[in-house]
Amino acid sequence: MFKTYTTLEEATHSQPRVTALLACEKNLMPASWHMPISKSPFRYAVAVREENYTHQLLKEHGSFTLNFLPFNNYESMDLLGRVHGDTTDKLSLSKLDVESVDPQDNILLTASDFIYECVICDSYKNGDHTIFIADVSKIHINEKQNHTPMLFSGRGRYTTVGETLYVEKTIH
Ligand SMILES: Cc1cc2nc3c(=O)[nH]c(=O)nc-3n(C[C@H](O)[C@H](O)[C@H](O)COP(=O)(O)O)c2cc1C
Numbered sequence: 001m002f003k004t005y006t007t008l009e010e011a012t013h014s015q016p017r018v019t020a021l022l023a024c025e026k027n028l029m030p031a032s033w034h035m036p037i038s039k040s041p042f043r044y045a046v047a048v049r050e051e052n053y054t055h056q057l058l059k060e061h062g063s064f065t066l067n068f069l070p071f072n073n074y075e076s077m078d079l080l081g082r083v084h085g086d087t088t089d090k091l092s093l094s095k096l097d098v099e100s101v102d103p104q105d106n107i108l109l110t111a112s113d114f115i116y117e118c119v120i121c122d123s124y125k126n127g128d129h130t131i132f133i134a135d136v137s138k139i140h141i142n143e144k145q146n147h148t149p150m151l152f153s154g155r156g157r158y159t160t161v162g163e164t165l166y167v168e169k170t171i172h
Contacts, residue, residue, distance in 0.1 A: 012154070012155060014153040014154070014157060015153060015154065016151035016152070016153045016159055017032040017033070017151060017152055017153070018032070018068070018149050018150070018151060019031065019032040019077060019150045019151065019152040019158075020032075020034065020066045020067055020068045020069070020150075021066075021067040021069060021077065021080065021096075021109060021112075022034075022046060022048075022054060022064050022065070022066055022067075023064060023065045023066075023067060023106050023107045023108075023109070024054055024057040024058055024061055024063075024064045024106060025057065025061060025105050025106055025107070026089075026090075026091050026107055027053060027054060027057055027085035027090055027091075028080050028085070028090045028091060028094055028096075028107075029048075029052060029053075029054040029080070029081075029085070029090075030077045030078075030080050030081040030152075031046055031048070031066070032152045033046065033047035033129065034046040034047065034066065037133065041135055041136075042135070042136040042139075043121070043133055043134065043135055043136065044066070044116060044118055044133070044134050044136050045131050045132065045133050045134075046064075046066070046131070046132050046134070047126070047129040047130070047131050047132075048129060048130055048132060049128060049129050050125075050128065050129070050130060052084070053084045053085040053086040054085065055130060056086075057085070058120065058123075058132055059123075061104065061106075062104075062119065062120045063102070063104040063106055063117075063118060063119045063120060063134070064106050064118050064120075064132075064134070065102055065106045065107065065108055065115055065116065065117055065118065066115065066116040066118060067108065067109040067111075067112040067115050068112055068113050068114050068115065068149065068150075069109065069111050069112055069113065069150055070111070070113055070146035070148045070149070070150065070160075071146075071148040071149065071150045071151075071158065071159075071160035072146075072148070073096075073111060073150065074150055074158040076094050076095070076096065077150060077152075077158070078156065078158070079093065079094070080093070080094055091107070096109050096110070096111055097109070097110040097111065098110065099112075102117045102138070104119070108140065112140075112142060113141075113142050113145045113146050113147075113149070114139065114140060114141045114142060114145065115139075115140040116136045116138070116139055116140075117136065117137045117138040117139075117140075118134035118135070118136055118137070119134055119135050119137050120132050120133065120134045121133055121134060121135050147164070148160045148161070149161060
């Protein structure tokens with residue numbers, strides 16, 4: 001038995017999505033609408049709402065980092081999703097440590113499990129978001145990777161994964 005809706009606003013269902021902190025220079029924006037779209041070259045797409053300050057920054061700056069933080073940072077993530085970088089210093093607010101910056105001055109966060117350095121190569125407006133497509137120029141993997149990814153299900157719901165199971169590859 002299913003209940004059927006026509007808008008996302010009505011269908012308040014849980015769809016867990018891996019969530020990252022998008023850093024454009026020093027500004028941090030929680031992002032869960034993103035995905036890999038090409039393997040070689042490795043390209044990544046993020047959907048950013050026009051009203052967000054990050055939208056303007058990305059248009060002007062042309063690059064960003066995606067910082068994949070472990071689940072235990074979910075309160076900081078949520079806090080950063082409720083304020084805007086044009087009026088708040090979100091890096092100070094987050095209390096997160098900066099490991100370094102990339103060649104375009106986008107910050108890399110120490111707590112990340114892994115980080116993608118991204119240079120925007122294309123963008124197009126789609127509905128109420130703009131899709132920014134980027135070449136991933138560097139992939140940084142933390143030696144102390146936590147394996148507890150932060151998953152966001154909307155409306156303040158955060159979770160992580162349980163056991164990881166391996167499936168043997170069989171040749172047919
Ligand atoms: C977990 C989480 C995921 C989010 N994902 C996105 C996203 O993918 N795209 C987007 O435009 N906004 C997303 N948001 C909303 C922005 O993070 C929020 O509007 C933020 O305040 C924008 O900051 P800025 O104005 O400094 O860019 C998300 C918020 C949260 C809490």
